[in-house]
Amino acid sequence: MNQVKRGRAFLSTPGPTNVPDRVLNAMHRAAVDLNDPVLVDSMTASFADMKKVFQTTQSEIFIYITNGHGAWEAALANVLSAGDRILVPETGNFSGGWRDVAAAYGATIQEIPNDWRRAMDPAKVAEALAADKNHEIKAVLLVHTDTAVGITADVPAVRKAIDSVGHPALLMVDTIASLGTVDFRMDEWGVDIAVTASQKGLMMPPGLGIVAANPKAVEVHRHSTAPRRYWDWDARLQSEGYRKFCGTAPEHHMFAMREALDMIFEEGLENIFRRHQMLADAVRACVAVWAEAGALSFNAINPAERSNGVTTILTAEGIDAALLRETARDRFQTAVGGGLGKLQGKAFRIGHMGDLNEGMILGTLSAVEATMAYLGIPYQRGGVDAAIRSIAEAHRKADAVPTPMTRVA
């Protein structure tokens, strides 16, 4: 088959995600003087507006020229001291990644093991903290949505667990795959530090890591002794842009952020969460049908724990998930994510987060189905049809449309 590629390829990886044209266009401009009010005012507004996205009024926002790994490190470098103990409930591949950063900073790690197929158990956090009579544990590192496994943790339940034993540990939450896709209420949920990155729900190009720290976290920072320079909050708490970025501001990324935040508030957080719910429901309806043939299954065993931003699909023995992914991308112009960590080669992931609509997700599902048909992977027919009906039903419900629909003259 002639492989000249026409049309737009679908990007259905769980990060990076689609960058809207409006955001790309906002970057397409000349650089400006660092003190130009056009830049300064835009950045000031974006720092303030990031608080709204995290749903916090009391936290400080720090923006770094980095990715999610850098945001992890930024958060830890500002609150750790030598010999601190850190509690890490295993959520999947990404709790392991954050754990390793803490370990590199000399923290003693206490991990709560989990099987990657279920959400972490808040009761085990309470148990571990209750046993820590001398309060050696300084922080709990929690990944809200672990993108490798497609599972979202119950953050308020973890807060309750910490409070139930009166433990002073900081609650630090990775919202890299959840912010801008599902509800995240930093203040209400008692999260002390939240970290995120630009390339997923925030609809920006990769390149910015963002940390929100509440007053308790900033207080811990004042006494923490971990070595840091670029990450240090002290300089960044000053108002001048050059200090806020520990050097030259990433002007074009900040113009992108301004546009992305405008788009987020135009749609409204509630509507964004509803849209992600609808698209995720459609993907799940489709996968449930495909899975009836026995070759595919949901990684997340409990339906209520399945992420609204990414679905991780296990492939049966003998099915090459990496080939499926390559074929979908190279032959059908649809990129989906691969299995990570111990799921490498054994799973693929459909991202459904960010700048995405009904037609795009149906296109992705159709391309994955075409890939399976092409490769001879067994799947039950009717998956995409189930997704179509799921989306139509969601719209009917939202509009309170009677069934069958009648057009009123």
Ligand SMILES: Cc1ncc(COP(=O)(O)O)c(C=O)c1O
């Ligand atoms: C939940 C989560 N945390 C951390 C990361 C790491 O982010 P990055 O790849 O930008 O360093 C990712 C990346 O996919 C992620 O999904």
